[in-house]
Amino acid sequence: MVYLDLLIGFLKVGLFSFGGGYVSIALIKEIVASHGWMDEEMLTYMIAVSESTPGPLMVNLATYIGSSKGGILGALIATSAVVLPAYVIILLIILLFKGLMKNKAFQSVFDGLKPCVIGIIFATGLSVVWNNLNIQIGTGFDYTAGILTVILAAIYFGSRKIIKKGLSPILLIVISGVVGIMVYGFK
Secondary structure (H helix, E strand, O other), rough: OOHHHHHHHHHHHHHHHOOOOHHHHHHHHHHHHHOOOOOOOHHHHHHHHHHHHOHHHHHHHHHHHHHHHHHHHHHHHHHHHHHHHHHHHEEEEEEEEHHHHOOHHHHHHHHHHHHHHHHHHHHHEEEHHHHOOOOOOEEEEEHHHHHHHHHHHHHHHHHHHHHOOOOOOOHHHHHHHHHHHHHHHOO
16 A cells, blocks of 8 residues: 555656756655655655755655655655656657747746746745754744854855855755764764
8 A cells, every 4th residue: 555655646746846856845745744654854854865865856755755665665666656757748748849849838838837936945945944943833943953054054155255156065065964963963
């Protein structure tokens, strides 16, 4: 039963994740919550791990969730299910609609989806920050996480002002990891 749930759940994610991996986080959170596969804190940790490992975020999350719920077969099913829709859609577009991108009606659909994708990415980012700061009714605010978030944001945006381009995401991940070890590893 879990294999069928993984297949259907991640097919949905693959079918409706317009805009890339960050948009898929909201869908993955909904599917994980509906099946009770893991709590929100664990999923937030897995998002962080998935962002910092090579490969697409959506595929990394599907692989981890699939393996934690169904072993190697679960990982294969979830990963295949999440990439299959995009693979099929791209094949169809290439084979059947070579001139589609020149069609103004088709371009209008994608122009209309852009604000929606931006809103979903923004809401997902706020949700991740909210969860990382442990802002929940009755549990209080994690001031250490809040200060680290502000410092890392200042480093990122400050580097854009000073060197006229942002830090490499890899360097920012390394800085975040080192700071996290220094702050949380020695408590």
